[in-house]
Amino acid sequence: MERAVRWDRLREEMAREGVELLALVPGANLFYLTGLHFHRMERPIVALLPREGEPALILPAFEVEKAQRAPIPWRLFPYTDAEGPASAFHAAAAALGGRGHTIAVETLGMRVLEWSLLAEAFESPTPLPAEPLLARLRMVKGPEEIAAIRRAIAAAEAALQQWLPEVRPGMTEREATRRLIQACFAAGADALAFEPIVVAGPNAALPHATPSERPMGPGEMMIVDFGVIMDGYVSDLTRTFVLGEPDPETARIYEVVREANAAGRAAVRPGIPAEAVDRAARAVIEAAGYGPYFPHRTGHGLGLEIHEPPYLVQGDRTLLTPGMVFTVEPGIYLPGRGGVRIEDVVVVTETGGESLTTFPRELRSL
Template identity: 45%
Template sequence: MSEAGLDALLIPPSADLRYLTGYDAHALERLTLLVLPAQGAATLVVPRLERPAAEAQAAGVTFADHEDGTDPYPLIRAALGAAGTGPTGAVGLGNRMWAEQVLALRAALPEAEQRLAGAVLAGLRLRKSPEEVEALRRAGQAIDAVHARMGEWLRAGRTEDEVAADIAVAMREAGHATVDFTIVAAGPNGASPHHGTSDRVIGRGEPVVVDIGGRMPDGYCSDSTRTYCVGEPPAEFREYYAVLHAAQRAAVAAVRPGVSAEAVDAAARDVIAAAGYGPAFLHRTGHGIGLDGHEDPYIVAGNTAPLEPGMAFSVEPGIYLAGRHGARIEDIVVCTADGVDRLNIIDTELVVL
């Protein structure tokens, strides 16, 4: 924080708050805010009715609570003053803080310069500790176990919604605390990367993109995509799935320390473009993952940052033919000291059910 020129961080309920304190707080209209000075004690400002939950989870902080109907923002000034920071200088606000809180803090601390806390926290969260890598590995194993059961639910005559409901139950059975998304995109719906689900009936011979993820009890996320076919797929689909499979493998193989994020993106994109499907690859190759489903680093053209050991991210190229079908393959990987560690180990070959 001192190196970034920040006198304090002000962190609302978020993955940042859980990372720093262990407290998985709900974002409510009642103010919860971690006041973390560069020097001095950290204070967690909480609604009085939330204090028991905060005390049960949060570590390394003192507590200041506020009753309904009272103004909590003087508690922020008091916490900064108690730490010797005072209400001046520069404060880093949580990057995803609600606008109404940003403006209220501007009024409560008019002397302070507001900046983004991400200048400090992104660099810390970017490189996962060995314990965090193991948490992501457990999440990967849990979502792999769900994909391994797909033949139980995915068949012609059922709707996307019905399959997604079964997947959600299985995710909880596999250990997830929450189900964040269940994309089941059959036939032409597979050409929309974020389709979701619908009441459309899955037809014989249709490719189906299944992208699923959630959070484990420790807060770390899973995210994995496999593409299936209910019966024999069209010849065109088999052709470009082979291209996609080669592209995904090339991108995973490109991961190692010192390689730029955009070079991993290019490793996948070049294979797809060389086969004539370049315009059908509609999105970046990957995103970081941890306590947030999407976080740094982003594996995309223009990101010249070099990969470092401990960085965890998805590798998920896709090919999407509008009006017909699509395919995506996604693994979570970690950059290691000498290469790459795949956290999703279930087969990436096309599965025909």
Template identity: 35%
Template sequence: MNERMSRLIGQMAQQSVQTSIITDPKHVYYLSGFRSEPHERLLALIVDADGKSKLLVPELDRAGAEADAAVDAIESHRDTDNAYKILGAMLGKNANGEVGVEKDKLTVTQYEKITAFLPDASLTGIDQVLLAMRAVKSADEIDRIRHAVKLVEQVLRETLPLVKAGVTELELAADIDYRMRRIGAEGPSFDTTVLAGEKSALPHGTPGTRQVQAGELLLFDMGVYAEGYVSDITRTFAVGDISDELKTVYETVLRANELGIAALKAGVPMAQADLAARQHIESRGFGDRFTHRLGHGIGLDIHEYPSLHGGNHDILQPGMTVTVEPGIYIPGVGGVRIEDDVLITGHGPETLTTFPKQFTVIAG
């Protein structure tokens, strides 16, 4: 039994959970080492309180599971089978009492199909147990995140010389996605964002046919998925000369980014980092233009626990990896966001992203 399985079983015992059914592919990978995307087919890892583990996979994934999964037994199902009936048979006598499931991940349809074969079970959410486990990264996980950071920064570095007046947001985004795969990433960890001019004031804007022009801002928000883990970086540049107002916005966001990172100390409430950045932005008169939390956890997913916002008083722990991404957005004018990936250590924060953050003019 691996260490992660052992930890899960210990938490199950505290909740009197007899068995757990893990269906999120990311959690199956995290616990068993088997990585796949089953799409609409059922993938399920069964972990019993006595330490036994079984994996149910689609037949087309069986060979991969047999090669990679650290479990006691593997079963498979074909497209003509009732996969949930097979799951029920695998559970057997452990289908009574408390059964742990990921309530945040199950669809209503999946819930109904599972409970149809577990009439005597009471389903208990184990989502928070798994998220808390994932929040503190191992040395291997941190190395994978470092690798993903290195790749995305290389792509950004290669992309900047392509910026010129007349190129569209979509053209730049497409080139970024191509370069990610060309240098060894599995692809983007989220939809690549390139926003020019007034569109940079949209925190969740979508690249389109808007052309880059001189005298405005250009924002890149991008990350890669590599070796199972993600990176996430945002940099904002000036295309030629920009207004003094936008330069002030940039310097304010940069300082907020630095203050937010400095506040990420093990043993302190997560809210402190958000407040450190937010109070600086408010002091410069832009408080109502910082419209989102300071950051979020990264790891197997691009957004995972913890959430860095002013109301979160959970305690930062060594091994957590988070983003710090303050922003100021002025509708119709433009916006600035600067985002770094940061590792919490016992000696203070370590910024994993190294791409320069000082105000930079590109093209023109």
């Protein structure tokens, strides 16, 4: 029933946007609407969802059985490696009415490969970005989605708790990362949400640093940013620890970030724009004199993907609605010295916001 409701809402949004056809490639949106997961590869797979009528699916012939298992009334257009995909795209276009369509495409996901085949088959269709209408479908999570995110968070927090006693000064960032990955799977994760970040010292001054063979030294701040996938949904958790004892300024910076995180979470309530949460967290850091050292947005939505709307940043005026799930992750990064980030996942409720992450936020020495 849930998927049928999603399709009904999709067609309403397509009518609202004047979209005749939605083209999806393998990824979160296709999974959300159909339950199907395909690997993205050199063989194109495109689902064509018309505003009216049955959808079409262009796919390699060896994927047909998988598609038939989904409760979707597909018109399937398979192709073999020997044939190539062009004829299947033309057949699908003919079945959907041929030329002149307005097609909404995933601008962040569709490759030139798929678009060139669509453009030829539909004879120069008019492309539109699909992200606005898909965001309206996916931003508000249902109870089952939130439950899956809770399970992903529980697995991540259990992994972090298991892993921390293994970390010590002198361990390299990569070795610590390998051990964290093992802990994630030991905690029951289906997969990793993204490549974990475990960095310390000057590397922690880079918000998206890559773990290296650098040994982590005494007194350094260590940022740990990771997440796991459970039942298709992700978690995203960041905590910062100190290897030994922090110097006074580092301890002060940590407290500023912790207060900013608390202010961002406290600001969450239905009816306010997403940018208001960013303002609340950023104000704390700016008042402490570290505004220039907070270079990124305060947070991002998450669900099937690690980054999705809404975005907690100046300019995003999306009104918060019960069921929206996003991160609150302020940080301070001092070039060449280190950084601090504290990240929680929050769901908007009828009266405010609930932090789905519960791992302690007090500074912990390892």
